[in-house]
Amino acid sequence: MTNGTASAEPILAVERITKRFGGLTAIDDVSFVINRHEIFSLIGPNGAGKTTLFNTITGMYKPTQGTIRFSDRSITGLRPYKINDLGIGRTFQQIRLFSYMSALDNVRIGEHPRMHAKVWDALFKTPAARREEVRVTERANELLDFVGIRQQAHNYARNLPYGHQRRLEIARALAGNPKLLLLDEPAAGANPQEKRDLMALVEKIRAQGITVLLIEHDMKVVMGISERIVVLDHGQKIAEGKPEEVRRDTRVIEAYLGKSA
Amino acid sequence: MSRRLLRTDRPMRWAQSAFKTRNGTIYTVLIVVALIFPGFADITTGGEGNHLVSTAADAGVYVLLAIGLNVVVGFAGLLDLGYAAFFAIGAYTYGMLASSQLAGSPLHMSIHLPFWLLLFVAIFVAASFGAMLGAPTLRLRGDYLAIVTLGFGEIVPRLFRFFGAGSPIGNWTGGVNGIAAIDPPKLPAFLSGPWFGTNWPIAVVAPFDFSDGNWAPMDYYWLIIILVAICIMLVTNLQNSRIGRAWMAVREDEVAAAASGINTIAVKLLAFAIGASFSGFAGCFYAAKLSLVSPENFEFVVSVTILIMVVLGGMGNIPGVILGAITVYIVQFFVLTNLPDWSVAVANAVGLGGIVPASADGSWIGLHDQVQRLNYIVFGLILVTMMVLRPQGLFPSRIREQELEKGTAEESVFDVREGVD
Numbered sequence: 263m264t265n266g267t268a269s270a271e272p273i274l275a276v277e278r279i280t281k282r283f284g285g286l287t288a289i290d291d292v293s294f295v296i297n298r299h300e301i302f303s304l305i306g307p308n309g310a311g312k313t314t315l316f317n318t319i320t321g322m323y324k325p326t327q328g329t330i331r332f333s334d335r336s337i338t339g340l341r342p343y344k345i346n347d348l349g350i351g352r353t354f355q356q357i358r359l360f361s362y363m364s365a366l367d368n369v370r371i372g373e374h375p376r377m378h379a380k381v382w383d384a385l386f387k388t389p390a391a392r393r394e395e396v397r398v399t400e401r402a403n404e405l406l407d408f409v410g411i412r413q414q415a416h417n418y419a420r421n422l423p424y425g426h427q428r429r430l431e432i433a434r435a436l437a438g439n440p441k442l443l444l445l446d447e448p449a450a451g452a453n454p455q456e457k458r459d460l461m462a463l464v465e466k467i468r469a470q471g472i473t474v475l476l477i478e479h480d481m482k483v484v485m486g487i488s489e490r491i492v493v494l495d496h497g498q499k500i501a502e503g504k505p506e507e508v509r510r511d512t513r514v515i516e517a518y519l520g521k522s523a
Numbered sequence: 524m525s526r527r528l529l530r531t532d533r534p535m536r537w538a539q540s541a542f543k544t545r546n547g548t549i550y551t552v553l554i555v556v557a558l559i560f561p562g563f564a565d566i567t568t569g570g571e572g573n574h575l576v577s578t579a580a581d582a583g584v585y586v587l588l589a590i591g592l593n594v595v596v597g598f599a600g601l602l603d604l605g606y607a608a609f610f611a612i613g614a615y616t617y618g619m620l621a622s623s624q625l626a627g628s629p630l631h632m633s634i635h636l637p638f639w640l641l642l643f644v645a646i647f648v649a650a651s652f653g654a655m656l657g658a659p660t661l662r663l664r665g666d667y668l669a670i671v672t673l674g675f676g677e678i679v680p681r682l683f684r685f686f687g688a689g690s691p692i693g694n695w696t697g698g699v700n701g702i703a704a705i706d707p708p709k710l711p712a713f714l715s716g717p718w719f720g721t722n723w724p725i726a727v728v729a730p731f732d733f734s735d736g737n738w739a740p741m742d743y744y745w746l747i748i749i750l751v752a753i754c755i756m757l758v759t760n761l762q763n764s765r766i767g768r769a770w771m772a773v774r775e776d777e778v779a780a781a782a783s784g785i786n787t788i789a790v791k792l793l794a795f796a797i798g799a800s801f802s803g804f805a806g807c808f809y810a811a812k813l814s815l816v817s818p819e820n821f822e823f824v825v826s827v828t829i830l831i832m833v834v835l836g837g838m839g840n841i842p843g844v845i846l847g848a849i850t851v852y853i854v855q856f857f858v859l860t861n862l863p864d865w866s867v868a869v870a871n872a873v874g875l876g877g878i879v880p881a882s883a884d885g886s887w888i889g890l891h892d893q894v895q896r897l898n899y900i901v902f903g904l905i906l907v908t909m910m911v912l913r914p915q916g917l918f919p920s921r922i923r924e925q926e927l928e929k930g931t932a933e934e935s936v937f938d939v940r941e942g943v944d
Contacts, residue, residue: 320782346784358779360772371772375784377765381793384764385757391764398765438784 273298273442273473274319274350279328281311281318281497288314290497291328296442296475301468303476303484306494307517312477313355315494316446319475320352321345333441347375351440353431355447355477361420365411365430368419369402372437405433409463425456432463442473449483461487485509493517549842549918550755557748561720561741572720577740582852583747584809589832589848590754590841591801596830597839597920598767599794600774601661602669605676606829609799611821612652613645613806615683618702618816619695620644629693638708642807649803650796657795661788676826684818701817707734708746708811718745734814743812750808751845754801759841761797770794828855835909837916846917859902863894 274296281289289311296302304312317323319330321342329338337345346352351372360368377398383391406412409429414422419430428448435443445464449457457480465487468474478484484491485505493501493508495517501508508514560579564572588610595603619625620641623633636644660671687698696702712729719738733742761767769790772780781787810816828851836847867879867890881889888896909917 322778322782341786342778342781343784343786346782352782354779354782358776358782360775360779362775363768363771367768367771371768371780371785372783374765374769374772379765381761381766381797384761384766387760387764394765434783 271298272296273333274475275331276315276319277329277331279315279318279330280326281314281323282326288497289318289325289494292492292494292497292499293328294492294499294502296473297489298473299468299471300489301464301474301476301487303478303488303491304494305478305481305484305491308479309496310494311497312494313446314497316352316444316477319345320350320444343375346438346440349439349441350444351435351438351442352444353428353435353446353448355450357424357427357431359419359427359430359434362418364416365406365419365422365426365433366399366402366415368430369405369433369437370398372405372434373398373401375438402433402437405436406430408436408466409433425452428452428460429463432467436467436472440472442475443467444475444477446477447479448476449478449480457483481509545918546840546842549846553842553845561744565720573740576744578856580740580743580747580812581809582849582856583744583751584805584812585829585832585852586751586845586848587747587754587805587808588802588829589836589844590751590758591798591805592829593833593838593841593844594758594761594770594801595794595798596833597844598762598770598774599791600770601791601794602665603672603795603798603826604669604823604830605672605674605679605826606798606802607821607823607825608656608676608679609649609653609802610806610809610825611679611683611816611818612799613649613803614810614816614820615696615702615806616645616648616803617641617807617810618705621706621811622702622704624697624702625695627688628695635706638706638807638811642804645803645807646800647803649806650800653796653799654792657792661791661795673823676823680818680821683821697817699818701815701820702810703815705810705814705816707732707739707814709733733811740812747808750804754804755841755845758801762841766790766793831906835906835916837919840916840918840920843916843918843920850917854905855902859898862898862901863891866894867891 272295276292276294279289279292280287292311292315294302304315306312314323318325319337321337321340321344324339329336331337332345332348332350335348337348337350340348360371363371377394379388379391379394382388383394403412403415406415409432411422411426411429411433414426414430419427422430432443432445432448448464449460452460461483464474464476476484476488488505490503491501491505491508492499493511493514495513500513500517501511503511561572561576564575564579566572568575588606591609592603592606595601595606617638620634620636621638622635626633656672656675660668663671683696683701684699686692686694686696687700688694689698710731710733712727713731714725715728715731715738716725719741733739733746769780769785772783772785773787773790777787780790809820829848832848832851833844834847835851836845837843870876870879870890878887879890881887881892887893894901
């Protein structure tokens with residue numbers, strides 16, 4: 263579909279965000295801008311502050327300083343459900359599915375904010391509520407299909423194999439019709455083949471017109487598909503740019519690649 | 524005639540589908556038992572079944588309460604230790620607005636609104652109090668919320684006791700005496716007939732007074748059966764709706780629920796309000812049937828009893844909770860009250876008659892009284908035994924069944940790695 267370079271229209275702007283927990287500065291004055299239809303990656307060694315930044319963007323944490331703008335509107339300090347409602351979906355590094363609900367129900371939960379049934383409709387199963395349920399169920403099945411786990415629809419989330427749980431989290435996030443999808447290490451714990459499959463799925467999501475912000479620990483995984491990359495280390499942004507630029511950056515090599523090489 | 528034959532087909536097919544699932548079976552058995560119970564009570568007591576039927580109607584109140592608390596505890600996973608407060612609020616709403624109580628209040632006017640209207644008023648009032656309690660407290664989690672609800676459950680009956688004669692704002696609630704002579708439900712007209720255990724032919728009675736000894740307590744019995752049936756349908760619809768799903772999501776993982784766009788506080792508040800409204804509904808019926816409300820009917824032990832019913836029946840599963848309510852009610856109000864007499868009878872029958880009478884020096888108070896003293900120890904033992912044997916409850920939801928059975932396997936899930944395709 264659209265290419266990142268074609269339209270450099272910003273969708274998310276992180277402006278000078280700092281997050282401190284007591285004396286510990288988890289994120290230190292980090293800024294970057296994500297453009298519409300980009301696959302944008304956030305990488306860095308363990309403890310660099312990637313997930314903290316995710317949690318700050320999605321409203322789980324309030325930033326100590328700085329603002330976050332989404333589609334030209336400040337979302338700093340909004341509650342998580344509000345931020346989801348505005349069009350930011352996310353997955354979790356430690357899988358957080360509703361374990362004892364079916365895969366289908368997990369996805370239908372994702373559609374909750376787009377549904378209209380009120381208490382009255384729920385109590386009396388009004389025709390409108392029934393139609394909505396049918397519609398939502400159809401969509402949930404399509405999404406399960408999209409991420410490739412349609413056959414698991416009626417199994418408890420906890421009984422799904424690990425890779426399918428990752429995909430189910432993505433389906434649940436997609437159910438909220440996000441404009442921006444935040445994926446927190448979707449390929450963690452996957453073997454090389456699974457990693458390639460997941461990155462193909464990420465491409466497929468972008469092709470739907472959804473902007474993707476990807477956290478990854480393993481730099482090699484994101485090099486192939488990201489338009490731009492930001493590298494965090496000890497809460498600070500140490501590099502930003504195209505994959506090949508980042509790869510050559512001496513500070514990155516020192517902080518990150520140097521360590522693993 | 525051929526049309527009739529066709530019709531008999533339908534119940535057959537219905538029966539086949541009713542027994543397909545466990546819950547279908549439980550509901551079918553419950554309906555059958557509810558229908559034949561009055562006849563059964565009459566036969567076993569030699570035509571004096573009214574007392575049993577009245578007790579069954581009281582048990583129905585607890586079934587309503589358990590269904591309501593299940594919304595809060597079972598669906599949304601919020602521990603509420605003060606649920607009897609909403610029961611009291613429903614009962615007092617009816618008591619104050621359907622008796623001469625307010626004639627003695629600063630209003631100087633007795634209000635006698637009809638039962639059918641007040642059912643809805645009580646629902647609304649209880650739900651409002653549920654929301655009022657929930658709004659400031661639902662940010663708390665788990666144990667903290669339980670303590671707050673515990674406090675609320677203690678405060679409410681005391682407030683009803685306080686605002687009696689001599690309170691700074693006048694006598695609104697009858698204080699420690701409560702409110703007596705509450706109006707029974709009335710209908711402009713109704714049909715009396717065999718369903719009330721009367722042998723008369725079917726006749727129109729106008730106006731129809733529920734407290735009339737010609738049909739009470741049978742009319743109360745049928746009324747509560749209908750109310751319970753309505754509540755089961757409504758709460759089942761809720762469970763299977765968008766809202767029921769949101770409750771489950773909040774119970775399973777609040778952070779993930781919030782990240783999926785669920786306003787967790789609003790959803791929990793709704794669970795609280797809806798749970799409270801069932802309690803208000805039950806309170807309204809309770810006050811009308813008993814014709815009396817007083818603060819000690821709503822003590823902490825009532826909240827605990829309802830919670831026991833929910834946990835023991837199987838949290839989250841509506842038929843399980845109903846059976847839990849009935850079981851606990853039977854144990855508390857039938858087994859325990861009759862236990863002294865039974866133990867005397869057993870002692871006499873097995874030749875231990877010597878331990879029945881009290882000793883002259885007072886060191887042994889007699890078997891009957893001794894067993895009576897041990898009542899709650901026996902109750903406690905029954906509870907402990909049941910929870911040890913069946914921690915998931917009598918008829919748990921499939922979810923809780925799995926949670927308890929596979930609880931130890933939890934961690935290993937994350938290590939399982941299988942190929943994606």
